[in-house]
Amino acid sequence: MEELWVFIEQDEGEVEESSLEVLSKARELGDKYGFEVVAIFLGDGVKNKAEEVGKHGASKVLVVDNPNLRHYNSELYSKVMEKLIMKYNPNTVLFSATRNGRDLAGRIAVKFKSGLLAHVISLDFDESKDLVGKVPGFGGNIAAVVKCIESRPQLATVTPGVFEIKEYKSTFEVIEEDLGVELEPKNIKILSKEKGEYIDISKSEKVVVAGMGTGGRMDLVEELAKLLGADVGVTRPLADIGVAPRDIQIGSTGVTLKSKLALILGASGAPHFTSGIKDCGLVITVNKDPEAPIKEYSDYLVVGDIFEIIPRLVKLLRGEENA
Amino acid sequence: MIRVDFENRIRIAEASGGEPYKCFQCGTCTVNCLLGDVIPVRRNIRYVQLGVLPSNDGIWKCITCNFCRSQCPSDVDIAAIVRGIRYLNYEEKRSPEELNEILWRVYEEGNPLGSPRGERFSWLQTLTSNSNPDVVIYTCCLAAYDKRGQQVLTKLINVLQSAGVEVGVFRDGSCCGDIVYHIGDDYFYEELVNENAEKLESMKPSVVLTVSPHVYHNLKNLYPRYNAKISVPVMHHTQYLYELLNDGKLKLGRLENKVTYHDPCYLARYNGLTEEPRGLIEAVDGVEFVEMLHNKYETLCCGGGGGGIWTENMEARRATRDRLNEVTEVGTNTLVTACPYCIRMFEDEAKVTGQDIVVYDIVDLLSMAIE
């Protein structure tokens, strides 16, 4: 049976959830088109984590366990992937479109002269088993339906959050690969790593989003969020100027929200941002400009100055004033 | 021991129009500077006299109000020295990095806000005539993109039209270049202002009207230094409206109000226009006019000049507060002024301080008196 591969990303043994989303989707496609779904799992001491991965749709988990694979390293990872692909000739390899997933896929594509669909938001095969997917472009306003033509393997990266993680009851085998190659990095070495606490707002129920209109006054935003029991997100410029971490940036180069409630303060509504809020439930925005493009994306646009309205709202929420 | 760098001294003094030589280091300027605790005014001039180019933060915090000059016993044009220092710092690539962003916005969108070029006048509903108008309005970017400024512009057009004036609007123009001048990018400024002047001339106006004292100052006093010729009179709207009033074309009704007037630095101190606005205010029957402590040539500053309005200049807001306090002191809550920067600065700051002060452009006042 032809194989459909999913690259499972991890760091220090911690599995990237969006890889499991892709794996769950792959299983669905595998059942429909007759592929054997294989999870490719590279890391250090990850063999005993293979169970955790496999249940999300794999019929086989290929593990490459090596201390040098503890963190992502584009040199080593592409080398290992190259060996594996040459050995097994999969029909298709899928990646989650995370920073590392995109980094790796772009390299592999040229190595194997493969077609590569970029950060797709839908995925399927056509009758000749060529991969088809929707690729958003121009800041997310327009999507192209793109198809791979006859290359094998064919590749795609999948936008995190578009597919659901599922569990399957079927059994799977875990195979540890010994590639017999030396895995010493020659060109890229990791010197250090600094990770703060990572906050994943892609699954938050409620989010307060700060735009440039807040002037970077995160104290006010955080206070409001706390009172609402919400998480905080920002538009890109606030991450650029460093008042908030990249991880909570919303939009086409950040996170896509799926919250029930989004309260957006002082964001103008640029396409690169609004693509990140299209899946939200109720969207309430505060902007002093009644004609700001964000209006199109709002259920309610409250026209006024954040610094006048929000402190008052905070008082109401604290119960210091009566509504 | 500090040794005088004569060559550099000449270079900086030349960039400052020779002003540093007039200073005898009395220190009055530092004492009087509205932001004197963050700007070492006298010391910077001392450095210049020694041939050392200052590049401290204060150089960029200065709002070029020239209040210091108004107090200087030797009438040193201190803002000109600041601008000379900025220019040389820019040349030596020692100016704050963020300023690049403002320059990019002016270059790409024709305004320092970075708002789309195509939307500069998308709000303008009033019909204006662009064939042989009596006046052509050269609007300030802030007025064009700020709701409040748009109101003032619309009212100005209506007031002019009610006096029988054919009004045209300079739609092809970009930013007048004020911010570019203050950042010190002379070569971009030169290119920009020549392009503006050429387009403006092609409309063949008989008078160019500005709502901003900054646009006025640039067109009238700075453009010619960069060989950008405007062959017709440039007037601030208060000047033109005052002429209309004296010609009996402006019919004003009654309005009960007690008001004070804030002279914008670039109107009063830089260009001596102090009587026209007062004449207009006092022409409105029923208006009680009170003068603040600092007025006319010795006016205070709203904090918006010299780039203050476009940059994150927290200190500048102290100047704004000082002025708002003077308004309260004379027992009124109506502050009339004649500059889009002033309106924006005062309105924003009054919100923060919680002062109940209404800020009008003279046009707002006239427009109410006409209705």
Next chain:
Amino acid sequence: MLRNIIVALKVVPKPEEVTFNPETKTVDRSKARNEINPADKNALELALRLKEKYGGKVIVVSMGPPIWDKYLRLAVAMGADDAILISDRALAGSDTFPTTRTLATAIKKIGNYDIILCGEESSDGGTGQVPPGIGEWLDIPHITFISDIIEISEDGWAEVKRTIKGGHEILKVKLPFIAAVELGCNTPRFPDFRRKRWADREFQLTIWNIGDLGLNPEEVGLKGSKTIVVDLEEVRPPERKREVLTGAPDELAKKLYELLKGYL
């Protein structure tokens, strides 16, 4: 002293000005103004800083239509020493495979490179696949999402800062390498207008066609691509109420409170 620092620079339409015609299913870029891809400006800024620190020559290379000329000159005005435009009808319709091939071939032809910088992604196609792809064609290491090149040591290694989930990592990478630079990681310098005048009037832009690169028409453009676009769709935002609430701040705060109450 560094050898050549090459910046791959793309010109893109401003995303908010691109419209879609659902009937003809075409993307209308004609009314949109173009600009240098924002992240590529950051890449160029980084390149210029490296040059100031370590010497070398900054060369901009771009694959696109002749109208991009103006933007390459702008890059020169910002401080690039040279600019090359690869322009050929046969390149139309390239996906990332022939794009990387063409750019890599041009970079080889320029030669003598130590560092190649790209933007993290373009604001139109936005695949982010071009930088690693070029790395593979040239058989050199690639690093994506970098926010700085901290230091380059005498022994030919560079220390770079790369953004990762939850933070960043510091990597050591061997020269020559290619890196994709994060959007917004620095402030691109504004061009010197004396230089701009020269760049606009006198600078000689090099233009290469695929023949100059020794590529044949089968290898590039639509024919050389591994993917095809079969359809285009507008991604419609869900219908929103778009109710505008105005009033005094006190009132608005109360209205907001009412709207939010159900979610507490």
